[in-house]
Amino acid sequence: MDLGIKGKVALVTAASKGLGRACAEELAREGCRVAICSRTLAEVERAAQEISETAHTEVMPFQADVSQPAAVAALLEGVRKKLGDPDILVGNAGGPPPTTFASAKLEQFEQAFQLTLMSAVRLIHGCVPAMQARKWGRIVLITSVAVKMPYPNLLLSNVFRSGVTAYMKTLATELATHGITLNAVLPGIIKTDRVTQVAGDRAKREGIGQQQAEQDLIRPVPMQRLGQPRELAALVAFLASERASFITGTNTPIDGGIYPGLL
Numbered sequence: 001m002d003l004g005i006k007g008k009v010a011l012v013t014a015a016s017k018g019l020g021r022a023c024a025e026e027l028a029r030e031g032c033r034v035a036i037c038s039r040t041l042a043e044v045e046r047a048a049q050e051i052s053e054t055a056h057t058e059v060m061p062f063q064a065d066v067s068q069p070a071a072v073a074a075l076l077e078g079v080r081k082k083l084g085d086p087d088i089l090v091g092n093a094g095g096p097p098p099t100t101f102a103s104a105k106l107e108q109f110e111q112a113f114q115l116t117l118m119s120a121v122r123l124i125h126g127c128v129p130a131m132q133a134r135k136w137g138r139i140v141l142i143t144s145v146a147v148k149m150p151y152p153n154l155l156l157s158n159v160f161r162s163g164v165t166a167y168m169k170t171l172a173t174e175l176a177t178h179g180i181t182l183n184a185v186l187p188g189i190i191k192t193d194r195v196t197q198v199a200g201d202r203a204k205r206e207g208i209g210q211q212q213a214e215q216d217l218i219r220p221v222p223m224q225r226l227g228q229p230r231e232l233a234a235l236v237a238f239l240a241s242e243r244a245s246f247i248t249g250t251n252t253p254i255d256g257g258i259y260p261g262l263l
Helices: 018-029 041-055 069-082 106-134 155-178 193-206 210-218 229-239
Strands: 009-012 033-038 059-063 088-091 137-142 180-187 251-254
Touching: 009 018, 009 069, 018 033, 018 041, 018 088, 018 137, 018 229, 033 041, 033 069, 041 059, 059 069, 069 106, 088 106, 106 137, 106 155, 106 180, 137 155, 137 229, 155 180, 155 251, 180 229, 193 210, 229 251
Parallel strands: 009 033, 009 088, 033 059, 088 137, 137 180, 180 251
Antiparallel strands: none
16 A cells, blocks of 8 residues: 655654664654654664665664653754655654552652653654644644543653643644544553563562563453554554555554543
């Protein structure tokens, strides 16, 4: 299937590894000119080189901590200078640490607010004007199936990813007449460092082994396995494509069937 996005400029944040990198790889294979960022320069430069060599397309690395307003502004300016204004934005950020009411410190709420919610707001705010001028744009946010079924011990993530969802849904309606779509994908238990972190936190709290904690995460998944980053990336690429031009304001779980609800 030709997704109709060859030559488009795509910005994927938090893309030196995990879900972000998988999305960058998929968009690069579709012929996009891709910008990726990470907090660690060496890691994002290595990822950009590897993706470029595999996909035979242009991939530009940028160092940016998307929880910092100045860093987001500098990232967007750098992308414009090197590649042009993004046609496609894939908003991704590492999740806040596992917390409960008892363990979460008040200052962590501000940190999670900046990382999870305001990073998405600032990135969208910076990309939308050029998309409006072109009458074409695709924004895909990576949130979590936790916005439909909050996970225990992920208090901060549950709170602020839900805020991202409300922002996306509201803005999707406002921008629909401009040819811009906004959608979110909701990963469940995907094989990433984040899953390892969550399992490790559980292992520590419950006094069990890491392997046992990871198996316990998989148990409620009907498919009885971890998802793979490339599976999520394929969905993101479709939502970012010309083919998905009548899809906006959606929250699509990619979770192996773990979400039990009807809607």
